[in-house]
Amino acid sequence: MDYFEREIEKIKKEGNYRELPKGKSLGGLIYKDNKKMINLASNDYLGIASDIDLRNNFISKINKENFIPSYSSSRLLSGGFDAYEELEESLSRLFGSEAAMVFNSGYHANIGIIPAISDSKTLILADKLIHASLIDGILLSKSKFLRYHHNDYEHLEELIEKNKRDYERIIIASESIFSMDGDEADLLRMVDIKEKHNNILLYIDEAHAIGVRGESGLGLAQEKGCMNKIDFLVGTFGKAIGSVGAYIICKSVIKEFLINKMRSFIFSTALPPINIAWTNFVINNLNGSINYKQRKNNLDNISKKLREAIISKGIPCTSTSHIIPYIIGDSAIAMQKSNLLQENGFYALAVRPPTVAKGTSRIRFSLNSNIKEEEILSLIKLL
Numbered sequence: 487m488d489y490f491e492r493e494i495e496k497i498k499k500e501g502n503y504r505e506l507p508k509g510k511s512l513g514g515l516i517y518k519d520n521k522k523m524i525n526l527a528s529n530d531y532l533g534i535a536s537d538i539d540l541r542n543n544f545i546s547k548i549n550k551e552n553f554i555p556s557y558s559s560s561r562l563l564s565g566g567f568d569a570y571e572e573l574e575e576s577l578s579r580l581f582g583s584e585a586a587m588v589f590n591s592g593y594h595a596n597i598g599i600i601p602a603i604s605d606s607k608t609l610i611l612a613d614k615l616i617h618a619s620l621i622d623g624i625l626l627s628k629s630k631f632l633r634y635h636h637n638d639y640e641h642l643e644e645l646i647e648k649n650k651r652d653y654e655r656i657i658i659a660s661e662s663i664f665s666m667d668g669d670e671a672d673l674l675r676m677v678d679i680k681e682k683h684n685n686i687l688l689y690i691d692e693a694h695a696i697g698v699r700g701e702s703g704l705g706l707a708q709e710k711g712c713m714n715k716i717d718f719l720v721g722t723f724g725k726a727i728g729s730v731g732a733y734i735i736c737k738s739v740i741k742e743f744l745i746n747k748m749r750s751f752i753f754s755t756a757l758p759p760i761n762i763a764w765t766n767f768v769i770n771n772l773n774g775s776i777n778y779k780q781r782k783n784n785l786d787n788i789s790k791k792l793r794e795a796i797i798s799k800g801i802p803c804t805s806t807s808h809i810i811p812y813i814i815g816d817s818a819i820a821m822q823k824s825n826l827l828q829e830n831g832f833y834a835l836a837v838r839p840p841t842v843a844k845g846t847s848r849i850r851f852s853l854n855s856n857i858k859e860e861e862i863l864s865l866i867k868l869l
């Protein structure tokens with residue numbers, strides 16, 4: 487036990503100790519120590535998960551026949567729940583793709599797809615700032631792995647030129663909107679680079695863009711008009727979609743391949759059909775009763791206000807989204823700032839190493855469309 491205690495002491499000394507937050511979450515609010523706080527740490531970007539009317543509407547269609555709480559096996563072993571086919575059909579219709587496939591979570595998707603589609607003759611070139619789940623997927627693969635500087639496509643092209651003769655295939659992996667800085671990849675440039683070669687595939691994780699970007703909320707690739715030029719277009723339902731699970735938009739042959747090769751898909755119980763039905767309900771009403779456009783307009787407006795305020799203080803901020811870092815540097819000071827904001831009714835958390843690079847500890851604001859402009863203005867005063 488000494489080993490574990492020593493390691494925990496070390497984490498505490500570095501100011502990077504984590505514990506599960508206390509408090510109750512209700513509607514876009516957090517209740518903690520008899521205090522009510524606006525939740526600036528949630529990924530419910532459109533307020534869908536906390537929308538009571540929407541929930542009532544969904545529940546009115548549920549009865550004891552169609553409330554199916556478990557899949558009771560992997561999808562390969564047994565099946566016969568329509569919800570999955572319905573959701574996958576909805577997705578491929580909306581995205582205009584040959585196929586779509588649903589997974590248990592974004593984490594399952596990334597740790598399963600990457601090792602399945604790559605082998606020892608594959609080179610993976612990944613953005614320096616990709617999410618832990620993508621890194622874990624790469625580490626589970628047998629591929630060679632190099633990282634290019636964040637959003638630095640000249641560096642990416644250099645690495646391609648240097649290595650392309652040594653591999654059968656190159657997979658480029660990136661997020662579309664990045665988790666910690668809220669900045670975005672240049673998807674069109676990446677498609678361009680891919681199209682210059684015949685053995686490059688593109689893997690894009692839209693976790694923070696699905697539901698909040700694009701004409702009808704399908705992500706940054708929709709906004710840029712390149713949805714069908716990305717070989718592996720992946721996203722989660724756990725964030726803006728207000729549900730759980732994940733998807734890939736791809737060619738039919740890729741889906742067929744994943745059904746046969748993807749270990750986190752083959753060897754794990756599928757999500758309950760009731761969750762899949764809720765996801766399908768959200769996806770199909772995004773541009774109807776959910777009123778995506780109106781929610782997005784408010785989110786865009788408050789995000790812009792906060793970004794401009796941070797930049798006007800001379801703090802570097804490359805965010806172009808609703809994820810907005812307030813970079814402080816020192817972990818302990820970031821924690822103090824987070825406590826101060828909480829005392830004043832704003833639940834915003836400090837993000838520290840190893841989640842972000844040493845010396846870039848920050849408050850990470852993750853805004854949602856329920857937040858009012860006045861609330862953002864009072865937050866700005868506190869900064």
Ligand SMILES: *Cc1c(COP(=O)(O)O)cnc(C)c1O
Nearest residue numbers: 591592593617619665693722724
């Ligand atoms: C949140 C996130 C995931 C994980 O998705 P879950 O559905 O929560 O497991 C994957 N990739 C990125 C970029 C994320 O931000």
